Amino acid sequence: MNNWIEALIVLVVLTNLRLLGTSRLIACIRIVAFQGILLGVLPLLFHANDLTLRVMLQAAASTFTKGVVFPWLLSRAVREADVRRELEPIIGYTSSLLIGCVLLGTALYVGWRLPLPGTASTPFMVPAALFTMMVGLFTIVARRKALTQVLGYLAMENGIYTFGLAFAEKEPLLVEMGILLDVFVAVFVMGITIYHINREFDHIDTDQLSSLKD
Amino acid sequence: MLLILASLLLMVASGAAALVTSARERLSKVIGVTGLVTSCIIGLAPALHVLWTGREEAFIRPWSVPMGSFSIGLDGLSAFFLLPILVLSALAAVYGGAYLQAHHHKGGGHDVSHATRDGSAFFHPGESEDGEREQGQGARERSENRGPATGNLIRKPGASWFFYNLLVASMIMVIMARNGVLFLIAWEVMAIASYFLVMYEDESALVRKAGSTYLIATHCGTAFLLALFILLGRQSGSLDFSTFEASGLSGVAFLMALVGFGTKAGLVPLHVWLPEAHPAAPSHVSAVMSGVMIKTGIYGLIRTLTFLGPPPPWWGWTLIGIGAISGILGVLFALAQHDLKRLLAYHSVENIGIITLGLGLGLLGVSYDQPLIAVLGFAGGLLHVVNHALFKGLLFLGAGAVAHAAQTREIDRLGGLLRRMPWTGAAFLIGSVAICGLPPLNGFVSEFLIYVGAFEATSSLMGPTAVSGMLIVGALALIGGLATACFTKAFGIVFLGEPRTDDAARAVEVTAGMRIPLMVLAACCAAIGLLAPLAFTITTRSFPSLANLLPYDAPVLIHQAAGMMRVVVLCLSSFLLLLSMLFIIRHKLLSGRSVEKTVTWDCGYAAPTSRMQYTASSYAQPLTQLFHFILRTHRDFSPPQGFFPESAALSTHTQDAFEEEVYRPLFQGVGRLLSRLRWLQSGRIQLYVLYIALTLLILLMWKLG
Numbered sequence: 001m002n003n004w005i006e007a008l009i010v011l012v013v014l015t016n017l018r019l020l021g022t023s024r025l026i027a028c029i030r031i032v033a034f035q036g037i038l039l040g041v042l043p044l045l046f047h048a049n050d051l052t053l054r055v056m057l058q059a060a061a062s063t064f065t066k067g068v069v070f071p072w073l074l075s076r077a078v079r080e081a082d083v084r085r086e087l088e089p090i091i092g093y094t095s096s097l098l099i100g101c102v103l104l105g106t107a108l109y110v111g112w113r114l115p116l117p118g119t120a121s122t123p124f125m126v127p128a129a130l131f132t133m134m135v136g137l138f139t140i141v142a143r144r145k146a147l148t149q150v151l152g153y154l155a156m157e158n159g160i161y162t163f164g165l166a167f168a169e170k171e172p173l174l175v176e177m178g179i180l181l182d183v184f185v186a187v188f189v190m191g192i193t194i195y196h197i198n199r200e201f202d203h204i205d206t207d208q209l210s211s212l213k214d
Numbered sequence: 215m216l217l218i219l220a221s222l223l224l225m226v227a228s229g230a231a232a233l234v235t236s237a238r239e240r241l242s243k244v245i246g247v248t249g250l251v252t253s254c255i256i257g258l259a260p261a262l263h264v265l266w267t268g269r270e271e272a273f274i275r276p277w278s279v280p281m282g283s284f285s286i287g288l289d290g291l292s293a294f295f296l297l298p299i300l301v302l303s304a305l306a307a308v309y310g311g312a313y314l315q316a317h318h319h320k321g322g323g324h325d326v327s328h329a330t331r332d333g334s335a336f337f338h339p340g341e342s343e344d345g346e347r348e349q350g351q352g353a354r355e356r357s358e359n360r361g362p363a364t365g366n367l368i369r370k371p372g373a374s375w376f377f378y379n380l381l382v383a384s385m386i387m388v389i390m391a392r393n394g395v396l397f398l399i400a401w402e403v404m405a406i407a408s409y410f411l412v413m414y415e416d417e418s419a420l421v422r423k424a425g426s427t428y429l430i431a432t433h434c435g436t437a438f439l440l441a442l443f444i445l446l447g448r449q450s451g452s453l454d455f456s457t458f459e460a461s462g463l464s465g466v467a468f469l470m471a472l473v474g475f476g477t478k479a480g481l482v483p484l485h486v487w488l489p490e491a492h493p494a495a496p497s498h499v500s501a502v503m504s505g506v507m508i509k510t511g512i513y514g515l516i517r518t519l520t521f522l523g524p525p526p527p528w529w530g531w532t533l534i535g536i537g538a539i540s541g542i543l544g545v546l547f548a549l550a551q552h553d554l555k556r557l558l559a560y561h562s563v564e565n566i567g568i569i570t571l572g573l574g575l576g577l578l579g580v581s582y583d584q585p586l587i588a589v590l591g592f593a594g595g596l597l598h599v600v601n602h603a604l605f606k607g608l609l610f611l612g613a614g615a616v617a618h619a620a621q622t623r624e625i626d627r628l629g630g631l632l633r634r635m636p637w638t639g640a641a642f643l644i645g646s647v648a649i650c651g652l653p654p655l656n657g658f659v660s661e662f663l664i665y666v667g668a669f670e671a672t673s674s675l676m677g678p679t680a681v682s683g684m685l686i687v688g689a690l691a692l693i694g695g696l697a698t699a700c701f702t703k704a705f706g707i708v709f710l711g712e713p714r715t716d717d718a719a720r721a722v723e724v725t726a727g728m729r730i731p732l733m734v735l736a737a738c739c740a741a742i743g744l745l746a747p748l749a750f751t752i753t754t755r756s757f758p759s760l761a762n763l764l765p766y767d768a769p770v771l772i773h774q775a776a777g778m779m780r781v782v783v784l785c786l787s788s789f790l791l792l793l794s795m796l797f798i799i800r801h802k803l804l805s806g807r808s809v810e811k812t813v814t815w816d817c818g819y820a821a822p823t824s825r826m827q828y829t830a831s832s833y834a835q836p837l838t839q840l841f842h843f844i845l846r847t848h849r850d851f852s853p854p855q856g857f858f859p860e861s862a863a864l865s866t867h868t869q870d871a872f873e874e875e876v877y878r879p880l881f882q883g884v885g886r887l888l889s890r891l892r893w894l895q896s897g898r899i900q901l902y903v904l905y906i907a908l909t910l911l912i913l914l915m916w917k918l919g
Binding site for chain 1: 899
């Protein structure tokens with residue numbers, strides 16, 4: 001079973017890198033959604049031997065929200081804002097990928113040295129979680145469009161979720177559900193806000209909003 | 215202990231109930247005030263019990279907060295500080311109920327008059343025989359306060375009662391907390407609750423400024439307290455008071471306590487928030503803040519001293535130095551004020567100075583192993599805490615009554631109120647006499663204890679103690695003299711003579727709800743004065759909890775000192791007897807003759823006006839002139855010119871020297887320095903997130919090594 005888990009983790013890492021290198025917003029949304037589905041399936045693999053209804057329901061809720069509801073909300077926002085691409089990112093796509101590699105190294109370094117309560121299921125789990133969080137943060141920092149930043153936020157949440165999964169025996173999944181609810185509300189609000197920002201300013205470039213500062 | 219917990223619970227619950235019912239104003243007031251008064255009475259029982267029996271009580275429960283435990287205790291010192299808190303808060307609540315309601319029905323909610331003219335309008339041509347006219351802080355304040363907003367603002371006092379009850383509860387908690395975390399939480403709740411109370415009239419820009427000054431000052435103080443507790447708990451790894459010990463760094467801990475608690479207490483030069491915040495708050499809140507809240511600073515200082523082990527002499531010297539400076543500067547700045555409540559606020563600085571002098575003397579006595587000096591110093595300082603709570607509470611409530619009746623707090627616009635408000639006037643007079651430290655009232659008793667201790671130190675003929683004794687006697691005498699000058703000014707100008715404005719002339723006595731607390735406080739002042747030995751004995755009941763600090767066989771010394779107090783009381787009573795006999799003789803002598811009362815200046819002046827009277831500033835002028843080098847009073851004088859002068863004006867304005875010379879440049883400098891970092895604040899969200907992410911990442915890497 002561990003092979004499957006590790007394969008999924010590798011996929012998560014790859015989706016992260018893909019997120020860094022993509023300019024088309026719809027593709028970005030799909031990548032994050034795919035990441036969400038992967039992570040939604042992960043707990044099932046962990047509990048493959050003792051599958052309970054609760055775990056299944058939780059996995060289903062998580063997968064549904066991240067794989068269906070969020071992409072739908074965000075795609076709608078993209079359609080309404082009529083923005084297809086992130087044209088002028090603050091940090092270019094090639095450099096983003098390079099920085100992503102550095103971040104991956106950092107995540108591995110930190111993840112293996114981090115003193116943790118109990119042992120993780122596989123040694124790659126914690127670095128992958130950290131890497132996903134870092135990529136999320138980096139996306140928020142390096143992109144201009146509000147929508148890309150929402151995606152970064154989602155990736156960060158995915159990272160936190162993965163971190164929790166690493167200690168699934170200790171951390172009740174219920175906590176994850178709580179976080180998921182928060183994120184859901186946040187994405188919902190942001191989707192609406194993006195729509196309104198776009199209507200008001202004719203763009204969703206956050207750096208142009210800085211003219212609003214005092 | 216259960217009683218006091220019940221009292222706290224009732225206090226907070228009634229405050230919350232007052233908040234919930236704030237739509238129905240009268241109901242919310244009744245709930246808030248009755249709840250508070252009842253819980254204060256409930257709380258008094260255990261406090262008195264502890265003082266009476268000397269048994270300490272403790273209540274400890276574990277608490278999930280890191281380093282915290284819900285550990286409270288009631289020992290002699292706590293019980294002694296509880297007394298003034300409970301008594302004054304309850305009385306001020308009764309007063310406040312009447313006060314806020316009266317203001318509400320007048321349509322406004324403010325102490326400061328709405329119906330005033332500014333300086334220029336006051337000087338009509340030809341109306342300037344007496345060109346002296348002062349235009350203090352008040353004038354500027356009023357120009358900000360005017361406007362229709364103040365006049366017909368509908369205010370719901372429910373929130374005010376919530377914060378009032380919370381303030382009292384948090385003060386009790388501060389006094390009883392025996393754990394650093396609990397103490398700091400109570401301390402912060404106290405600061406925040408009082409901040410909201412100060413901001414009661416937040417539509418005035420001046421009140422908002424006062425509020426933020428207070429908030430900044432109190433948080434700066436708390437920062438030092440946080441460091442202090444960490445320092446004290448460093449050894450044992452726990453923040454329970456019982457485990458505190460200062461090893462090696464007790465000097466640093468002492469200084470931190472002095473700054474942290476001194477900010478709350480209002481020691482010079484940390485007093486700048488006090489003359490801003492106290493006048494801005496409603497009067498009953500000023501009374502509680504000035505009477506008891508700032509005393510929590512003194513309490514904290516004493517409590518900390520018990521953790522620090524035997525005091526080296528320089529602690530005593532530091533306290534004496536700061537006490538003398540606070541006392542003298544406080545009273546000097548009070549002398550130069552034109553706003554009655556601002557004047558009282560500066561007197562709080564003065565009295566905190568006197569308390570600190572007493573504590574400093576006590577510490578020196580401990581350091582040089584002079585038990586009698588130590589006992590007298592601490593007893594004087596502690597008793598002055600209670601006394602100041604009583605008479606300053608009385609004076610603030612009295613000032614509120616005056617401001618309420620005459621629509622202004624500006625001393626030079628009042629006058630002749632004694633005939634219009636005899637009860638308030640009499641109570642204010644008693645408070646004034648008490649605060650000046652004159653016999654036979656309570657202020658005298660505590661200052662007398664410090665005097666005796668200081669004379670004892672002087673006559674001990676040991677070099678350093680003798681010098682400290684002389685210093686204290688000199689400082690106390692100067693403070694007393696200046697305070698007397700200040701209160702003859704305040705009482706004389708406000709209550710005697712003829713009213714200076716129409717508003718003052720129309721003043722009537724306040725309602726019973728406001729009058730009765732004044733009477734009770736005045737009676738307390740007189741009672742402590744006349745029952746001095748008893749008051750002294752009760753004060754010394756707090757000494758067992760200071761055992762770390764005062765390792766002496768106190769009962770013998772206390773007995774010795776109490777004997778002395780009996781002699782004093784004997785003298786006081788014979789003085790009173792003599793006075794009443796003189797009155798009787800005067801009455802007898804005058805009984806056969808006709809006694810007439812007539813207008814002042816009735817001989818020679820065809821049309822005397824009230825503006826011919828002596829003003830407060832001219833009364834204080836010789837003294838303010840003498841101390842000009844400290845006060846730096848700003849004078850704006852256009853003298854009368856020609857044979858038929860048309861107009862003349864004089865305005866003086868005394869800014870707080872420390873605010874002007876120290877804090878303003880300091881904060882401006884900090885502001886300039888920090889403005890160089892403006893480039894960090896680009897306004898781009900991406901950059902801010904990057905800052906956060908980088909900080910977290912660097913911290914993580916650093917922690918992992």
